[in-house]
Amino acid sequence: MDTIQSNNKRIAKNTLLLYLRMLFLMAVSLYTSRVVLSALGVEDFGIYNVVGGVVTMFSMLSGSLSAAISRFITFELGKGNLPKLKRIFSSSVTIQIILSAIIILLIETVGVWFLNAKMVIPEVRVEAANWVLQFSAITFVINLISIPYNAAIIAHERMSAFAYISILEALGKLVIAYLITVFPIDRLVFYAILMCAVALMVRLTYGRYCKKHFEECTYHFVFDFALLKRMSGFAGWNFIGASSAVLRDQGGNLVINLFCGPAVNAARGIAFQVNAAINGFVVNFMTALNPQITKQYAMGNRDYMMNLIFKGARFSFYMLLLLSLPILVNTHYVLGLWLKIVPEHTVLFVQLVLVSAMSESMSQPLVTAMLATGKIRNYQIIVGGLQMMNLPVSYLLLRSGMFPEIVFVVAIIISQCCLAARLWMLHSMIGLRVGLYMRRVYANVLVVGVISSILPILQGFTCNESLMNFILSSILSFVCTGLVVYFIGCNNIERQFVITKVSGIKAKFK
Known part of the structure; x- marks a missing residue:
């Protein structure tokens, strides 16, 4: 009974911390969305969303592995098996790096072809849309490599980390909303560049936090065939x-x-x-x-x-x-x-x-x-x-x-x-x-x-x-x-x- 009450209190505390984080992010998101839509205009705002969507389409490859990583880290943490937890984390990072290379290759071939041959984009904005595709791909890969670190934070139920780091992310988006209104360059391309920079800043912060607080979050090259087979099998079916x-x-x-x-x-x-x-x-x-x-x-x-x-x-x-x-x-x-x-x-x-x-x-x-x-x-x-x-x-x-x-x-x-x-x-x-x-x-x-x-x-x-x-x-x-x-x-x-x-x-x- 004491364990159940302790778990319930932990869930309530973590939910409260995440709510405070969400309130702050929501206020910033609603304000920046208004500014960005006004600065870019309806057409460019739509182009950014749909071109970013092309990149996100490739997340079907990573989404299945992301779920596998989160499940295996959380499961082994529940079992209390630290040596296996270390192998799972290092294997996860290796998998994400390899997957990043595959996704970049697909975006540079299939993604570029689809954007230029099939999508409905005004001719004068095709070049800008191609730049958006490139920076959106970089942003996607940065977020992809962050997944094992984020999974570790969630598995350890250290939700305060999300709350604090979100302040940094929100401040970065506020700066973006200001900069795209004052710099006299193509706002659509500049917006994609700045969003990529914020993603990199957040990724480095999460990585530093995990290495400092979680013993298993130090990357070493590991090739555990049995573990990779289990994770790949899980991810393969979860791909659907x-x-x-x-x-x-x-x-x-x-x-x-x-x-x-x-x-x-x-x-x-x-x-x-x-x-x-x-x-x-x-x-x-x-x-x-x-x-x-x-x-x-x-x-x-x-x-x-x-x-x-x-x-x-x-x-x-x-x-x-x-x-x-x-x-x-x-x-x-x-x-x-x-x-x-x-x-x-x-x-x-x-x-x-x-x-x-x-x-x-x-x-x-x-x-x-x-x-x-x-x-x-x-x-x-x-x-x-x-x-x-x-x-x-x-x-x-x-x-x-x-x-x-x-x-x-x-x-x-x-x-x-x-x-x-x-x-x-x-x-x-x-x-x-x-x-x-x-x-x-x-x-x-x-x-x-x-x-x-x-x-x-x-x-x-x-x-x-x-x-x-x-x-x-x-x-x-x-x-x-x-x-x-x-x-x-x-x-x-x-x-x-x-x-x-x-x-x-x-x-x-x-």
């Missing part, structure tokens, strides 16, 4: 899931470019920045929770692991609903207040991407549990195969003349199909009780979501757009969501926990 997620997001971005042009890519880029700011809170929560799910599986504590999975799924949805509802009800006003230029389609893009994020939030703990088992072949074939349908279905619908928003509608529908497949697969993999999940998680969040939304939606329909009405709508949304989550979403133990914490806070101020 990693590539399907990339094809859904960046593939959707590319088909939008092919049929609608860079201006609509700009709208999508803004929608995903809003989503990143909101969804970051859930990502932080799961970043704090994921190591515990993996460690509990490694130690054989299945009941506690199931409890973490169910709570993680519910509270991920609650947090997204709490933050998304005011924006969903007031999207048009919020975008007009935030941006000087609001590209066409942005309002619906933002609303649909937030709904898609809430749909995905219920699956995140399930994915972590699946990775913890290490037995992922059948899972990835079925769930990854379903998710891969996003790209061809979206392509065919856009080609038939459908509106751009159909890409997000397809993603939401397939997300729900993937959730059903995950539940079915995890029933046999870890004994997850599907009926219990449907009652305690799925039905719970649906009821909470519907009841919480009634009054805010009615208020949005009956009131004109203004700052005062937006403030009132936000307060109403927060109050309705908070009350419904407390009285309907939480069980008796969770309500008692809230009462105890609130009483403790009150006692400190008396």
Whole structure:
């Protein structure tokens, strides 16, 4: 019991630290996005997003290995095997260096060809787009080599490192927002160069922190064939899931470019920045929770692991609903207040991407549990195969003349199909009780979501757009969501926990 309470406190503390980090980053991101869009213009902003998307497409090669690295480091840390942990870390760095060389080769051949032969970019901006591709590739490789270091920080649950280093990253982006408005050179190319420089600065800082605090994070060339075979086998099957997620997001971005042009890519880029700011809170929560799910599986504590999975799924949805509802009800006003230029389609893009994020939030703990088992072949074939349908279905619908928003509608529908497949697969993999999940998680969040939304939606329909009405709508949304989550979403133990914490806070101020 003491161990469980200690783990719960660690999760809560790490989540709080990551939230403080997220609040700071969100404020900086929203401000810099406005400045960058204004400085670059809609067309150049769209070009940066779609060309960066070409580079990100190659992350399907690295995403599978990234998940393998995080899983193996966290699993061995749960086992307490330091010598093996050192071999895993050094092997991971070697793999990422080799993979970086392969990805650079692919970008310089396939990527350059696709950019110049297939993408819809104004002729006068093709040269700038090629420079963006080169610096985006360098930025991607820098981030790729950072993965083993970041995985070590997460596995050790040292979330304070992310909070502190994020201050440096945010300050760098603030400097970028200022510099691109004052330097009399091509702003699109200059923006790509500066983003690359910030990525390098953050990478070096993470590396220095890990070498100082974690014994295993000193790189030595290691060729452990058995270990590399296990990691490669895990990564090979996980490649299906990693590539399907990339094809859904960046593939959707590319088909939008092919049929609608860079201006609509700009709208999508803004929608995903809003989503990143909101969804970051859930990502932080799961970043704090994921190591515990993996460690509990490694130690054989299945009941506690199931409890973490169910709570993680519910509270991920609650947090997204709490933050998304005011924006969903007031999207048009919020975008007009935030941006000087609001590209066409942005309002619906933002609303649909937030709904898609809430749909995905219920699956995140399930994915972590699946990775913890290490037995992922059948899972990835079925769930990854379903998710891969996003790209061809979206392509065919856009080609038939459908509106751009159909890409997000397809993603939401397939997300729900993937959730059903995950539940079915995890029933046999870890004994997850599907009926219990449907009652305690799925039905719970649906009821909470519907009841919480009634009054805010009615208020949005009956009131004109203004700052005062937006403030009132936000307060109403927060109050309705908070009350419904407390009285309907939480069980008796969770309500008692809230009462105890609130009483403790009150006692400190008396």
